[in-house]
Amino acid sequence: MCKGMSTLVCAKCNSVFGEVAPEYRCENCGVAGSLEYKVDYKSIGKVSFSGDFTFWRYRDLLPSVKNFVSLHEGGTPLYRAERLAKHIRLSRLYLKDETRNPTNSFRDRAAALMVSKMLDLGYAAAICASSGNMGASLAAYCAKYGISCHIVIPRHVDVGKLAQMIIYDAAVEEYGETVDESIKRAMRISEETGWYQATSAINPLTIEAQKTIAFEIFEQIGVPDVVIVPMGSGGTIYSIWKGFLELNDLGIIREKPRLIGVQSSGCSPIVNAYLGREEIIEKPMTRATSILMVNPLRRDLALKAIRESGGLAVAVSDHEILEAEQEMARMEGLFAEPASSATIAALKRLLNESVIGVNESVVCLITGSGLKATDVLKAMSRKRKMILVEADLSTKEKILRIIAGKETYGYEIWKMLGKTMTKAAVYQHLNELKSKDLISVRIKNGRKYFTITEKGKKVLKAIEEVKVLLS
Ligand SMILES: [Zn+2]
Incomplete structure (x- = not known):
């Protein structure tokens, strides 16, 4: 059992929930996705990270659960990328390789924590809206623990991720042009069925699970000068910031990194907000589908992470992303999905503009594998997908x-x-x-x-x- 906290606070109305907490929607103001776990550092006392270098090593700083679900997530490598660093003229570049998780993306951390919670609370079914990675992760963990998994995906989703959802036996429904609409649908379904709501952008466990990436980076190389993170809902960059903040509050570290958030110029609402630009995104489109979100539900938290850390937000083109993807693969042997490659594209831009210094240490967060995002499985028709959903119920x-x-x-x-x-x-x-x-x-x-x-x-x-x- 974790020593950890179980207090949830609503960012919209400041309501505080203790032992019997709502899962994703504030019971007082009714807002979904405004809840955040808060730590009482005094009650935690001395924190020690012990056991194997995996996700559950940090259980003392996670919301308390009784079941510890695992497919051996976390504990991912942090590579020193020497050839790529030399190419872009930076002295110390590190790649946090989250493709090494069980389903090849960082979302396995969130899936492990959510399915642990589902087992604690006795859920037999889960619903999740996802542009790919979270759906694939959740499907795998639900399969392992015998939970029925339902995923709503938008029209543009990487086929590799869809293949994962199907092979892990999730029921998949396509709804909406972008994940924004899929999320609305998933919320309606969870309210009508009572299924566990596992959508990463509104479930508060996501941020807690993902902050362990910051703990690992600290254990691997200490505190870097800069961490570059792809932004979709904005939750991931805030998770990393929260991880470093907690290490600081616990007296483990003194410095904190600057956080740089990256979006694709095909859809960059958080960058627009950061720059104070009012822009209506008419045709949201990018190859980086995992960060394609028109109304980012964690936008304010992302801006908080960027501003408090002294960082910034930047948008890069799909052309720059593709170039970075190829460079990382050819020089470092790491095949990253477009959203992750965007961090390298942003780094190159910011080095050119001298926003990042050549002697700074930089970590790029590689959230998911490029194999998920190739077009090799395009032959799999949508018809087949729907037949599988029906067979599943037969x-x-x-x-x-x-x-x-x-x-x-x-x-x-x-x-x-x-x-x-x-x-x-x-x-x-x-x-x-x-x-x-x-x-x-x-x-x-x-x-x-x-x-x-x-x-x-x-x-x-x-x-x-x-x-x-x-x-
Ligand atoms: Zn509230």
């Missing part, structure tokens, strides 16, 4: 319905399914339903009889609700 749902109708046994179920599959397959499904506590079994006259559980009834009800929603 056989187990039918079996559950039969058992919900009356207590019955395997052979009878096999007959009622029209003898379309082997008896072994029916028993396999029954075992899986039982392992998820959706059905229970008792022996009567030497025969196994199956009954639906309360959890099974809830799942059936949820399936019905989502079918109504999707129709």
Whole structure:
């Protein structure tokens, strides 16, 4: 169990929530995504980072959970990028390689913490709006822990990420041009179904999970002069800032880095806000789909991180991003997704403008793998995606319905399914339903009889609700 805090504070109305806290929406002012965990450093006492160099090493500074879910996330390498540094004329460049997480992006940290919380609270289903990485992460962690995972994606999503969601058996729905609209849809669904709301831009656990990246950087090289971070909702840059702030408040460090936030010039609302520019983004578009968000929900927090740290916000073109992507791959053997490559593009620009000095130490946050963002899987049609979603709901749902109708046994179920599959397959499904506590079994006259559980009834009800929603 973590020593850590469980106090949530609403940034909009200053309400404070203790033990029984809302998960993402303030119960007083009703705003979604305004909640943030606050640490009482006095109650924490002396903090020690112990155990393996992985995410849970920092459990003392995370919101308290009882289940520690893991696919071995975190503990990612921080490479000294010597060839690339020489090429761009900088003395010390480091790449924080978050592609080395289990699903190849930094979001695995947030997924680990959220699924831990879901297990603590007994959730059987989760919903998440995502432009890719968070959906892929959540799908994997939900698969591992037997939670039903539903993801709403916008029209432009990297195919590699979509492939991950599908292979990890999540139900995927496409809704909206950009993730802004997908988030609204996911919020409606969670309110109507009661599923756990795992959208990274509104769930307060995201920032807590991601601040561990700052802890790791500190343990790996101390405090760098500059950290460059891609910005979509703005939550990630604030996470990094919060990590360094906490180390400072705990008396572990004295200096803090300047934080530089990067967006694509195809969609740069946080940069516009930083520059005091009023600009309506008419056709938001960039190859860096993971940072494509028109109304960044964590904009104010991002600006706070940038201003308090003495940093700045900058937009780079897709052309600069592609060039940086190739340089990083060719000189450092690291294939980063466009949003991450944008940090190198920004660094080059700021070195040219002497905003960053040649002798400063710079860390670029490489959030996700380039393999997720290639077009190699384009052949996978959208039709196939929808068929998979339907298949996901088919056989187990039918079996559950039969058992919900009356207590019955395997052979009878096999007959009622029209003898379309082997008896072994029916028993396999029954075992899986039982392992998820959706059905229970008792022996009567030497025969196994199956009954639906309360959890099974809830799942059936949820399936019905989502079918109504999707129709
Ligand atoms: Zn509030």
